[in-house]
Structure formats: structure tokens, C-alpha cells
Amino acid sequence: MSVVSVGGDYDVVIESGCSTRVADVIGDGVRRALVVHPDSMRSLGEAVTASLRDTGIEAYAVGVPDAEDAKTAVVAADLWSLLGRHGFTRTDVVVGVGGGTVTDLAGFVAATWLRGVPVVQVPTTLLGMVDAAVGGKTGINTPEGKNLVGSFHPPRAVLCDVDVLATLPREDYVAGMAEIIKAGFIVDPVILDLVASDPEAAGRPDGPHTLELIERAIRVKADVVSQDLRESSLREILNYGHTFGHAIEQVEHYRRRHGEAVAIGMVFAAELAAAAGVLSVEVVARHREVLTSVGLPTAYEAGRWAELETAMRRDKKTRGDLLRFVVLEDVGRPVRLEGPTQEQLHTAYAAVSP
Template sequence: MTKTLVKVGLDERSYPIRISSGLLEKIGIDLHERNIGTKYGVISDDRVAALHGSRFMQSLTDAGIRAELLTFPAGEASKHLQTVTALSSELAQRGFDRKDALIALGGGVTGDITGFLASIYLRGIPFVQVPTTLLSQVDSSVGGKTGVDIPEGKNLVGTFYQPKAVYIDIDVLNTLPADELRGGIAEVIKYGVINDAEFFAFLEQQREAVFALQQDVLTKLIARCCEIKAWVVEQDEREGGLRRILNFGHTIGHAVEAASGFQLIHGYAVAIGMCAAAELAVCSGCLTTESAERIRRLIAAYGLPTAIPANINREEIKKYLLTDKKTVGGRVFYVLPERIGAVKITDQVREEDVDTVLAA
């Protein structure tokens, strides 16, 4: 199959990221050759299952692979321990054992739930990522972060558990709702800000091509994001240092998302968080006003929000900031841009500057 291949190099736990048009119906052939599991449990939300489930399951059957589909209700509201418990019981009732494997067919919620489930079911079975949203293709499907939400905050319960392979079919983006596509672009912009000024400029130039879902542009875009994330994960798999740069926009973004009752989609919250982080960087004196405006302008150009909605309580946001999983000893760590293409990690941000940015 014609494809772009990116590798995540983690010694014996290394795995490929395959990026191609029309890949969904060919995954079974590759899985058959790799022999990751005797039987596969395909985990999907009910919305993605309705769109792609039958076709994907048939492709596995045609490749001689035994697989069963398990679904849960779509949405962030399902990303909790009760869903993991219910899926665990279903796997046990269907006789899944340690020689079997899971496949995450869906977006970031599905990938996080499936990865977490795979890491704890029978003390760990293999799993494969088949991301169906732009956000999950460029970010959450790569790197091994899994987790679920609890009332106190987002992703506070989880594990680091790497997949055996990631399969990215860019054609599935044709069925993606417009807001989900824009939400994915927020994570794409993140990579340009934290690591690649040339890629940031590429995004400035290719807006129309991205929204037109031009295959060559999407392939290049997705591959570059995966390359950057793979490079970071290879150096810091468990977020001891460098990997924290991937949280650009997420510290305030996650707090805004939680304070909205998860009514604000993740990508939109990250977009808001990136604008807030850029403003904090200006207040801290490490970023020019011009660069902050350039970041905000690109985010706005892709139809993403740049300010916290007025109806979200600012004190609630501050409460969630203190329970963020990246907070240590009561100190909130922020990823602040120093220029487009480079960021720093710091807990030296004045509370009055945070208050000013949240109030803006």
C-alpha cells in the first residue's frame, strides 16, 4: 500500500505510524502479518461505529482476523471509570484473554479509553490505534498517554502504555464534522509553535487546502505532527521534562474545558489556552506582542475561538488549574512561547498576570 511511515523509536516497544488514503480497509492485512493478537476487541463509540464499524469489521474478517465490536456512547461524558469497568466486564464475558488485543477505532476519547483499558485488563494486553479524527491522528493516538476524567479534573486517572501500531487513514476525515476538524487544527498549530516555525508558516499558507481536505497537504501536515511528537516521546516518554512542551495551550485549556462542564470541545479549549499562554508570555516578557498576535491570528484564521467565553466562571477555571495533573506542590506549570518554534516550561508566572489574562 502507498503510505507515509513514521516510526516511534522506543527500543523493543517501538512501533510504526502508517499514514495513507484508503488505509481503513487494508489494516486487516497488515495486522494479519504482524500477529499482534489472536482475537481483537474493536472499541468504538456508537457514532463512529455507525460510520465506519461495518466496513472496518468486514475488512478484518476478509483478512482472516477474528474480531468483535464493543461500543459505548459517544462524547467526553463517557470518558470515565464506569465506561472502562463496563467494557472490562464485556471483554471478560466474551472470553478475551492475554493472547488477545484491542483496537481503538475512533477519536481521542476512544483512544484514551481503549489504551487505558488495554493497560489494565488482565494486567496488560496489546492494543492498536486507528484514529478517526484529526485531533487523534496528530496527537492523542501517538505517545502512549491514556486516561479518563474524574469530577476533579481531566485525565487525572491514567497510564503510560504504548500501542503496537497506529494506522491513520486520511479519508475518514471526509466524514468529520466541521467543528471537529477545526478542533484538530488547534493541536496542529501547537506543533508549529513549540517546535517548527517553518511548519507554522506552512499552516499560514495552506488554510484553504486544509479545509478542502487536499490529500497531499493533509498527509504532510499529519506526518509532520507525528514526527515532532515521536521525537519528543523518544526523548521523554513519561513526561519527566521535555515532553511537557506538548502541553502548550493545555494548562489553561484543560481548566477552561472542565469549567465549561466539557461542553466546550477539547480542540476549542486548547485554542483558547494557546492564546492565553501567548498573552502570559507577553506579560512575562519572554514573547513579543507581534509574535503573540501572529499566533492569535492563525488560530482565528482557522475558525477557532481565541478568548474564554464570558459565561465560564473564572474562579472555576482557577480551581481546575490547581488540580491539573501537571501541577506540582501547588505550583502550576505553564508552557510559554519564547518565539514561534520554541517554548519554555516555567512555574514562575505571577498570579496577577493569570488573573489579567483570564479576565481579558
């Protein structure tokens, strides 16, 4: 078992079989628990619910749509209604069991019910473990963009049951690697070295470095968010690749996996940094080498710039009409690029849409 503390406020537990030990971390005084899970993970959601009932907690399991279809105001309102009907108070708890969309949704519902009740996150995907469930960001989508409605609400605990990773389709596991590789580029280059040492193994849950990669990525996020919970400055580096990546997701109506979009977004950010004269072509090439080595995409179709730019201008980092990107000066040296020129943007887009 590995335990990563997030600023001393809560722990992220990385362990086999920990998903049914939620009762150990919810704290005293909890009488009721709402276990939110995607429809595709009903069996695990019910197992978590049963484990809570075994300890005397009045637990309810509720299924929500899979993927980004869960992150809507309609689904959130249904959950609020359920909490009200069952009389949930501020000492009760919401439990999110699923991928990043479910942990985002469960966290948002917990943050907004009675202005905040505890939430325990049980991420079941690689992306959820190393990114979405850690850090206290919660949110839902609107037709205008991804995660535009949300709040900061740190969980009481995060339980990463590595056993469930074996059930993921390979494409989903590989997509989660994008967030791990991102952590390598912005802070911890050892991650890039571990991936490069055996790229094929890095793309599967039984690889020799799986646990170390997961723990290193979580430590990167934990260190950053413990210094900047509300994304006032440092935390923005965790959005590396996300401005362009979120735009891809939006114009494709969330049919593209988040990790795949972020992978392309990192290459776009690298090309943009090179066009602005702050990043070497060697580091740009390393982006493509590492990402493609595990099976992630690095290119996007041409002819969609107008849609993508419109989506990026609704990004949370945008200030007024000023586009802002997280870019690199080198591996481990993220900086902000504010107001890139149209020529630089078009150069970067042309480089990722050959």
C-alpha cells in the same frame, strides 16, 4: 503512504483506506480482538471487525458513547467485563476506532486488562491522528478533571486513514487544526508558514498541504515522545495551551471541543509569557493571526476566573500549590513557567476575555 516511526517501537501509517487493514499490523498469535468504536461510527467499527474476521480472528465490535461521555470509569468497567466474558488473554488485542476520546479509552482498557494487552489505534478525526492516538498516553476523566486517571501504554501500531477525514463536520476538522498549529509553535514553524500560505485550505481535508501538515505534526509528537515516554521532562511541551484549555473543558462540562479550548489556551499561555516578560508581543499577535485564520477561537468569556483557576490547580503539571505552564520564549523555544504571580495570571486572563 507515509510511515512515521515512534522511536523504533511502533509505526504511524498515514494512508488512504488503511483502517480495514488492522490484521496486517496486530502481529502473530492474536486470536481475539475487541473493536471499540463510538456509536456514531458503527459502520466503520463493524467494517474493521469484519476485516479481522476475514483473517480468522474472533472479533467483537462494541459501541461506546460519543465524545467525552465515553471516557468514564463506568464505560471502562463495561469493557473490562466484556473482555473477561470472551476470555481475552495477554496475546489478544484491543482496537480503538474513533476520535481521541475513543483512542484514550481503548488504550486505557488495554493498559489495565491483565496489566497490559496490545492495542492498535485507528483514529478517525484530525485531532486523533495528530495527537491523541500517538504517544501512548491513555486515560479517562473523573468529575474532578480530565485525564486524571490513566497510564502510559504505547500502541502496537497507529493507522491514520485520511479518507475518513472527508466525513468530519467542518467544525471538528478545524478544531483538530489546533493541535497541528500547536506543533508549529513549539517545534516546527514550517507548519505555521504552510497554514499562513492558504488558511482557508488548511481548514479542510482536501487542502493542498493536508498530508504534509498531518505528517509534520505527527513527526513532532513522535520525536518528543520517543525521548520522553512518561512525561518526565521534554514531553510536557506537548501540553502547550492545555492547562488553560483543559480548565475550559472542565468548567463547561466537556461541551467545548478540545481543539477550540486548546486554541484559547495557547493564546492565554502566550499572554502569560508576555506578562512574565519572556515573549514578545509580536509572537503573541501571531498566535491570534494563525488561529483565527483557520476559524479557531482565541477569546473566552469574562467572570469565570475562580472556576478556571480551581480547575488548573488540579492539572497534572501542578506541583503542590505551584502552577506550572508551558510557555514560549519564541516560536520553537518552549520553556516552563513555574509559579506565575496572580498579577500575571489576571493580566493574561483579561487579555483573552475582553
